[in-house]
Amino acid sequence: MGNLLVLVRHGQSDWNEKNLFTGWRDPDLTEKGIEEAKAAGRALKEAGYTFDVSYTSVLTRAQHTNDLILAELGQEDLPVIRDQALNERDYGDLSGLNKDDAREKWGEEQVHIWRRSYDIPPPGGESLKDTAARVLPYFEKEILPRVLKGERVLVAAHGNSLRSLVMQLDKLNQEEVIALNIATGAPIVYELSDKGEVLSKKILIERDYS
Numbered sequence: 001m002g003n004l005l006v007l008v009r010h011g012q013s014d015w016n017e018k019n020l021f022t023g024w025r026d027p028d029l030t031e032k033g034i035e036e037a038k039a040a041g042r043a044l045k046e047a048g049y050t051f052d053v054s055y056t057s058v059l060t061r062a063q064h065t066n067d068l069i070l071a072e073l074g075q076e077d078l079p080v081i082r083d084q085a086l087n088e089r090d091y092g093d094l095s096g097l098n099k100d101d102a103r104e105k106w107g108e109e110q111v112h113i114w115r116r117s118y119d120i121p122p123p124g125g126e127s128l129k130d131t132a133a134r135v136l137p138y139f140e141k142e143i144l145p146r147v148l149k150g151e152r153v154l155v156a157a158h159g160n161s162l163r164s165l166v167m168q169l170d171k172l173n174q175e176e177v178i179a180l181n182i183a184t185g186a187p188i189v190y191e192l193s194d195k196g197e198v199l200s201k202k203i204l205i206e207r208d209y210s
C-alpha cells in the first residue's frame, strides 16, 4: 500500500443547479449536493479509508462537502486546513452569468475554450494555467510532504482547482486536459509512491459530469 491521497470535488451547488458560472462566488450545496457529499463519505467508509488531515478551500461548498464526508466517516474532529490556494478558478467577468446565455452571446466554441482550455483565461479571470500556478505550489509545499510522510490526506475542492492537480498527477498534456472533467462528490483515490509518482488511481463513484 502506497501513500494515500483522496481528492473530491464538492457536491452540486446552488449555482451548479442554476447553471451559473461560479468561480470565487460562494453558493452552498443543494439538497442533491448534500446527498452527493454524504454518498462520497459512505463510499470512502465502505472502502475502509480514514484520514489524518483534510484540506479544503475557503469556499462554503467545499467546506460543507468536507464536513459531510468527515461526519459519515465519524471523523468530525479531524484537523481541517482551509486555504484560498485551493479555491475554484476565478471566472472573472463570467461569474454569475448563465452558461447557456454565455454560449448564445459568445458562441459554443469560445465558451468551451474559456471553460476547458489550458491557457486561455475568461475575461478578467484565471486560465487553468493561472489556477495551477497557485494550486500546485501549495500542493507541493503543504500537502505532498504530509502524504509522503504516510499521513492519509483528503482534499475537498473544486472542478478546476482539482483539474490542475489531476493534470499534474496523471501527466496530462495541454490537449488531454481539455477532455478532463471532474464529477461532483466522486472521490478520486490515489496511491502515491515515496517519490510522489502515481501507483494507482480509482474513482469510487461513477457520476456524470454536470
Ligand SMILES: O=C(O)[C@@H](CO)OP(=O)(O)O
Binding pocket: 016, 020, 021, 022, 023, 024, 088, 091, 115, 159, 160
Ligand atoms: O462555474 C464554475 O465555477 C465551474 C465549476 O462549477 O464551472 P465549469 O465546469 O464551467 O468550469
